[in-house]
Amino acid sequence: MSTLSVALTGNPNTGKSTIFNELTGIRQKIGNWPGVTVDKRMGYIKHDDRAISIVDLPGTYSVNARSPEEKIVIDYLLNEHPDIVVDVIDASNIERNLFLTLQLLEHHIPVLLDLNMIDEATKRGMKISSKKLSDLIGMPVVETIGRSAKSTKKLLSVFTSTVMANYKNSDLIESHIEAVAAVRAGEGKDDDKEEKVIALRYALIDKLISETVDTSNMASTSTTEKIDHFLANGFIALPILLLLLYAVFEVTFTWIGQPLADALDFIINTWFSGVVDDALTTLGVADWLHSLVVDGVIAGVGSVLTFVPLIFTLFFCLSVLDGTGYMARVAFVMDPIMRRAGLTGKGIMPLIMGFGCGVPAIMGARALDSEKDRMVSILVTPFLTCGAKLPVMALFAAVFFPDNASNVVFCMYIVGIVMAIIMAKVLNVTTFRDKQSTFLLELPPYRIPDIKTVLLETWDKGKGYLIKAGTIIFAMSVLIWFLSNYNFSGPTDEMTESFLAVLGAGVSHLFAWQGFASWQAGAAAITGVVAKEAVISTMGILYNVGDVADDTVDAANQMMTALGGSFTALSALAFMVFTQLYSPCVTALGTIKKETGKWKWMFFAFAYTCVVAWIVSLLVYQIGRLLGFN
Incomplete structure (x- = not known):
């Protein structure tokens, strides 16, 4: 039986590398991608007598190929055609993370959506219907806690039992792709058209969130915000x-x-x-x-x-x-x-x-x-x-x-x-x-290491x-x-x-x-x-x-x-x-x-x-x- 190839992708700070470490342990190689100095992390494991190769792609917010990391991700996915592409999402920040998901689907790259850190989302009072989300996008969705051995076993079982060729974009996603294509084919400046495409993505994300995520029980101030009020206070x-x-x-x-x-x-x-x-x-x-x-x-x-x-x-x-x-x-x-x-x-x-x-x-x-x-x-x-x-x-x-x-x-x-x-x-x-450059920084939530x-x-x-x-x-x-x-x-x-x-x-x-x-x-x-x-x-x-x-x-x-x-x-x-x-x-x-x-x-x-x-x-x-x- 041939080796099953798996690629992990996702935003930075989603726990993607933690999942990679849990899956591969010390059975991993670290090198560089050809032509750049970005780390290339690969691991090889066996599950149910099936050899699995796993690559941890660089964390990125988009696949526009504007940075070395973005170019690596999109080139690898389009040229290497891994058997399973796992899009790791921070469940507690699902709205922001789905932006990359839509870009992957726009490239007709089937993804296994991994709602990681689902425990943190639950602690914040969020309820996410993974089944409803799967139905809306047409792709399999799994919930995990990245550092949990139970989640690791679940992922391995999903890898060996899931045939991504059986999945295709839902009608909702296909309609979105057609709308994006129409905007890009229209007249106007490229920057203006890109702004319209971004607006289309966020409109679809709003729809997905409204139908799959219940935030009625969310606390007005998270634990992370309370800690930051002390540790990130300007004076101390x-x-x-x-x-x-x-x-x-x-x-x-x-x-x-x-x-x-x-x-x-x-x-x-x-x-x-x-x-x-x-x-x-x-x-x-x-x-x-x-x-x-x-x-x-x-x-x-x-x-x-x-x-x-x-x-x-x-x-x-x-x-x-x-x-x-x-x-x-x-x-x-x-x-x-x-x-x-x-x-x-x-x-x-x-x-x-x-x-x-x-x-x-x-x-x-x-x-x-x-x-x-x-x-x-x-x-x-x-x-x-x-x-x-x-x-x-x-x-x-x-x-x-x-x-x-x-x-x-x-x-x-x-x-x-x-x-x-x-x-x-x-x-x-x-x-x-x-x-002077502008400065935009994402602060991950506090966690127990x-x-x-x-x-x-x-x-x-x-x-x-x-x-x-x-x-x-x-x-x-x-x-x-x-x-x-x-x-x-x-x-x-x-x-x-x-x-x-x-x-x-x-x-x-x-x-x-x-x-x-x-x-x-x-x-x-x-x-x-x-x-x-x-x-x-x-x-x-x-x-x-x-x-x-x-x-x-x-x-x-x-x-x-x-x-x-x-x-x-x-x-x-x-x-x-x-x-x-x-x-x-x-x-x-x-x-x-x-x-x-x-x-x-x-x-x-x-x-x-x-x-x-x-x-x-x-x-x-x-x-x-x-x-x-x-």
């Missing part, structure tokens, strides 16, 4: 946002993430490293190979892996906030501030993505409405604290500010946000001059860090070990005479006024351009090979003690600021080139972020000295 919204973010950092760096990181640190850098060290000694392997494995790979990759608990704890907390619907409010709260920078609140959304990784954040700028907003967003995203920078901040905060580590890391995040806003304003008044969805999103965001540790950081660790143990004469026992010391010393002169002019800091800055995690692996290798002669100190404390001998608290703070702001990693730089289509913007992003980082870190150190903090 920003303080609440900052308090929530601060709570996230306390959970990550004090309560959960840091204790787990300390435990993993002991396992990798003390126990495992010791076991491997003893095993290699017993086997009598060559000294160079022994050093490569213990001092290179384990010290380098291990230093990065110890921060995995922090990364996943942070992403888990942010996924919980996103699952409640609060993260969408952040754009609303930040709109007044973003407008001062020449952007709109919508511009904060790619920046929020930048807390995970700069690459999808740069790609996410495509969702912005104007070319000016897209370019500015792309060029300021590198200032945000991505997951790769987090270990650097966590390490230095733990060493130099142990009693206030979470506060210091929180401040680094604020520094990144503030610099992104400042540079957005600078770019808007110097390089990208254009009129679905734990399965939260865990899947946490894994999706965090697994890239693990992949980097096993690929780029592994390769960088081997390279760093080689550069730190060899020079032009061959192997060297004096690291200060190695290739890496020469390279680091050459760069370190640039940081004399910032207080971190050691060759080790210069070397870390160089490797950090490849990947910010490489700053940690570089430190792990350079400070974990006997620089501190104290056998009672474990590997992690040895590196921390060595760092304390190379930096003061003030110079460490300046180094953190520099690392926070300087060049995007090579992957992000490549993405900037791909998104802008020009090499000049890639080189510009590298150069101007380095200049900004150098100036700000200089100010931090010199002002700190003047205030007596050295």
Whole structure:
């Protein structure tokens, strides 16, 4: 029996991706659609001995092919001809969602209408007759609760039992299509005709709603509106946002993430490293190979892996906030501030993505409405604290500010946000001059986060860090070990005479006024351009090979003690600021080139972020000295 192909479509915030996650679990692939950087999510499952392939199409409000997402949806549906097209509708916002449904039916695309989140509609006092709606449009209608296992089984049964070829548009829909065709064939400007088509759609939607939805018992004010009256209030919204973010950092760096990181640190850098060290000694392997494995790979990759608990704890907390619907409010709260920078609140959304990784954040700028907003967003995203920078901040905060580590890391995040806003304003008044864009935002209702969805999103965001540790950081660790143990004469026992010391010393002169002019800091800055995690692996290798002669100190404390001998608290703070702001990693730089289509913007992003980082870190150190903090 052939594989059944299913396509999920619908507006954003309808629970479509939740349904996709429930149906596919971790049996899914994430790639990109050809020619664009919009995520392509596909899953493969089996039900009743029937293979089913499911594709989660991008959320969109229309199929007019004006945006990459709209073009992907309509091209896929018209060219790939999936067996079942599921139009996922937020039942509590059925009126707005039916606009896309009508467009699909106008293209003669049979749809299985999924009234999702039917429980929320019921809580609001809405009664929807799915049978009546099915009769009126001529298509099957099913009611679901996206995060419910029962609904998942219902959908799978519907998929395998429904033959969409047996369904066709009702007479009501066909009459509507004829009316639309008549308008478009008539005389007049295209814009005027499109307005008439939109009016026809809403007239039909009003008819469908009046005959299928009973709103007589709806409360005048919803729970979401009551919560928003408090959380999105103009006077206290920003303080609440900052308090929530601060709570996230306390959970990550004090309560959960840091204790787990300390435990993993002991396992990798003390126990495992010791076991491997003893095993290699017993086997009598060559000294160079022994050093490569213990001092290179384990010290380098291990230093990065110890921060995995922090990364996943942070992403888990942010996924919980996103699952409640609060993260969408952040754009609303930040709109007044973003407008001062020449952007709109919508511009904060790619920046929020930048807390995970700069690459999808740069790609996410495509969702912005104007070319000016897209370019500015792309060029300021590198200032945000991505997951790769987090270990650097966590390490230095733990060493130099142990009693206030979470506060210091929180401040680094604020520094990144503030610099992104400042540079957005600078770019808007110097390089990208254009009129301000309008801002339209849909706020989803507040919900209790679905734990399965939260865990899947946490894994999706965090697994890239693990992949980097096993690929780029592994390769960088081997390279760093080689550069730190060899020079032009061959192997060297004096690291200060190695290739890496020469390279680091050459760069370190640039940081004399910032207080971190050691060759080790210069070397870390160089490797950090490849990947910010490489700053940690570089430190792990350079400070974990006997620089501190104290056998009672474990590997992690040895590196921390060595760092304390190379930096003061003030110079460490300046180094953190520099690392926070300087060049995007090579992957992000490549993405900037791909998104802008020009090499000049890639080189510009590298150069101007380095200049900004150098100036700000200089100010931090010199002002700190003047205030007596050295």
